[in-house]
Amino acid sequence: MSFPATRLSVVERTRSGDEETRRIALASIIDAYWKPAYKYLRVKWSLGPDEAADLTQEFFAAALEKDVVEKYEPSRARFRTYLRMCLDGFASNARKAERRLKRGGGVTLVPLDFDTAEGEIRSHEPAVSADVDELFYREWIRALLERSVDDLKRDANAAGRPEMFEVFRRYDLVEDGEPRPTYTAIAAALNLTSATVTNHLAAMRKQFRKIVLDRLRELTSSEAEWEAEAARLFGKRS
Amino acid sequence: MISDRAIERLREAAAWPELDARYEITGVAGHGGMGTVYVARDHVLDRDVAVKVLDVADQKGSRAARLQREAHILARLDHPGIVPVHDAGTLEDGRAFYVMKLVQGKRLDELMRDGAPLPDRLTMFGRILDAVAFAHAHGVVHRDLKPENVMVGGFGEVYVMDWGVAQDGADSEAAVVGTPGFMPPEQELARQVDRRADIYALGMLLAHLAGPEAPAPLRAIAAKAAHASADGRYQQVEDLAADLARLRNQDRVEAYRESAIERLVRFYRRYELPILLLVAYIVMRFVLLMWRGV
Numbered sequence: 349m350s351f352p353a354t355r356l357s358v359v360e361r362t363r364s365g366d367e368e369t370r371r372i373a374l375a376s377i378i379d380a381y382w383k384p385a386y387k388y389l390r391v392k393w394s395l396g397p398d399e400a401a402d403l404t405q406e407f408f409a410a411a412l413e414k415d416v417v418e419k420y421e422p423s424r425a426r427f428r429t430y431l432r433m434c435l436d437g438f439a440s441n442a443r444k445a446e447r448r449l450k451r452g453g454g455v456t457l458v459p460l461d462f463d464t465a466e467g468e469i470r471s472h473e474p475a476v477s478a479d480v481d482e483l484f485y486r487e488w489i490r491a492l493l494e495r496s497v498d499d500l501k502r503d504a505n506a507a508g509r510p511e512m513f514e515v516f517r518r519y520d521l522v523e524d525g526e527p528r529p530t531y532t533a534i535a536a537a538l539n540l541t542s543a544t545v546t547n548h549l550a551a552m553r554k555q556f557r558k559i560v561l562d563r564l565r566e567l568t569s570s571e572a573e574w575e576a577e578a579a580r581l582f583g584k585r586s
Numbered sequence: 587m588i589s590d591r592a593i594e595r596l597r598e599a600a601a602w603p604e605l606d607a608r609y610e611i612t613g614v615a616g617h618g619g620m621g622t623v624y625v626a627r628d629h630v631l632d633r634d635v636a637v638k639v640l641d642v643a644d645q646k647g648s649r650a651a652r653l654q655r656e657a658h659i660l661a662r663l664d665h666p667g668i669v670p671v672h673d674a675g676t677l678e679d680g681r682a683f684y685v686m687k688l689v690q691g692k693r694l695d696e697l698m699r700d701g702a703p704l705p706d707r708l709t710m711f712g713r714i715l716d717a718v719a720f721a722h723a724h725g726v727v728h729r730d731l732k733p734e735n736v737m738v739g740g741f742g743e744v745y746v747m748d749w750g751v752a753q754d755g756a757d758s759e760a761a762v763v764g765t766p767g768f769m770p771p772e773q774e775l776a777r778q779v780d781r782r783a784d785i786y787a788l789g790m791l792l793a794h795l796a797g798p799e800a801p802a803p804l805r806a807i808a809a810k811a812a813h814a815s816a817d818g819r820y821q822q823v824e825d826l827a828a829d830l831a832r833l834r835n836q837d838r839v840e841a842y843r844e845s846a847i848e849r850l851v852r853f854y855r856r857y858e859l860p861i862l863l864l865v866a867y868i869v870m871r872f873v874l875l876m877w878r879g880v
């Protein structure tokens with residue numbers, strides 16, 4: 349059986365004795381979660397853009413200082429759920445204390461582009477009445493797939509086959525309102541045969557699945573959690 | 587940012603199975619508990635088929651084993667009410683799949699929303715009973731009977747679907763399986779169940795199909811089938827079917843204790859024509875007597 353190459357879970361790596369490994373692992377967590385966290389604070393906690401940005405920065409800074417990730421117990425919840433609950437607790441405490449939220453404080457591990465995230469909220473306003481758990485999940489999936497598409501593009505370019513990614517982009521990344529083109533249309537546009545388009549698309553989808561599952565493996569803490577998240581991602585829509 | 591629609595397309599793209607050249611996937615038919623059912627073109631036999639593919643290949647292979655077991659059960663249960671399986675295998679990425687007949691029709695829950703008349707619903711229920719009784723005769727307990735797992739074809743043919751959690755003889759999972767509302771108490775406790783677990787689900791299904799306005803004897807049949815205690819239920823699907831047949835034939839229903847008036851009404855309905863003829867004859871004789879007397 350072919351199985352996705354195992355990448356170590358970032359949750360595991362945050363417990364590493366090696367400071368550099370730990371720092372990179374935490375940066376990966378921030379990379380995957382900052383945007384869902386920011387949007388969650390904006391929608392569920394009805395915070396303004398500046399407040400939500402500050403609180404997101406503070407939350408991840410506190411997560412580093414207070415060993416939030418290290419305290420995670422896989423037997424009690426999925427990591428995604430745990431992090432969202434920590435975020436809720438953090439936001440609740442911040443509100444109770446009625447303290448003025450400080451600006452990021454220079455503790456950012458990765459540059460967080462809040463302007464882009466805010467633009468995304470404005471262009472695609474999430475329904476406030478929507479299930480907030482579902483909102484966090486949706487944004488987490490969005491971030492996961494966006495990163496995976498970036499990886500796919502990078503890999504295709506590195507292999508000297510940008511046209512393969514282009515086939516994938518034109519067929520599987522069509523946005524709202526755009527009709528999905530036919531294989532023939534893509535073949536004509538890229539000066540390929542229809543058979544080549546079929547083959548490229550199959551190869552890219554296969555590679556894309558592998559990348560997504562690899563990234564998912566990084567962001568989960570156990571085989572069971574990975575399996576449950578993968579089944580939810582590819583299976584029945586809730 | 588990628589849109590919600592693009593997210594759905596990417597999820598679909600990443601899940602899209604690559605089968606050999608024989609089967610060309612053309613669309614998604616639906617999502618089940620552990621896999622997705624695709625519509626595919628079988629280029630060898632030039633027909634459309636349905637392909638059920640696991641959503642994810644787990645490292646232990648337990649999901650694959652469950653899907654393969656389902657395919658084997660379907661292959662063994664050769665009955666007009668159980669969808670036939672044509673082929674089975676494993677994708678390059680480790681996901682198991684099987685190919686089956688593509689049923690063109692509607693799920694029973696969808697059909698009920700469309701408001702099918704009660705006699706039609708009971709006819710469909712009778713066909714479900716046939717299929718389940720056949721499975722029981724082969725040692726298979728479905729364990730997840732519900733309207734969503736029944737397909738009704740364009741000609742009224744009924745298929746009991748989704749045998750993924752079926753118990754095949756003593757071979758079953760220890761975990762709790764099934765759907766709340768259709769699961770008997772003993773199944774909720776994850777014990778090994780017997781065919782009476784399906785009879786419970788059939789009772790719930792019948793209550794669902796009959797609706798609250800159903801005649802009392804019909805509701806009583808559903809209630810007996812869905813009795814909390816397995817011993818209080820019909821012990822065989824055939825017993826349930828027989829009680830329904832009695833109801834249809836205006837005979838006394840085993841599950842229902844009727845009053846004297848109800849018995850009279852039932853007697854009248856059953857023998858309506860002879861009773862009317864007898865009454866007409868008596869009236870005619872009376873009139874004749876009176877006329878001669880005058």
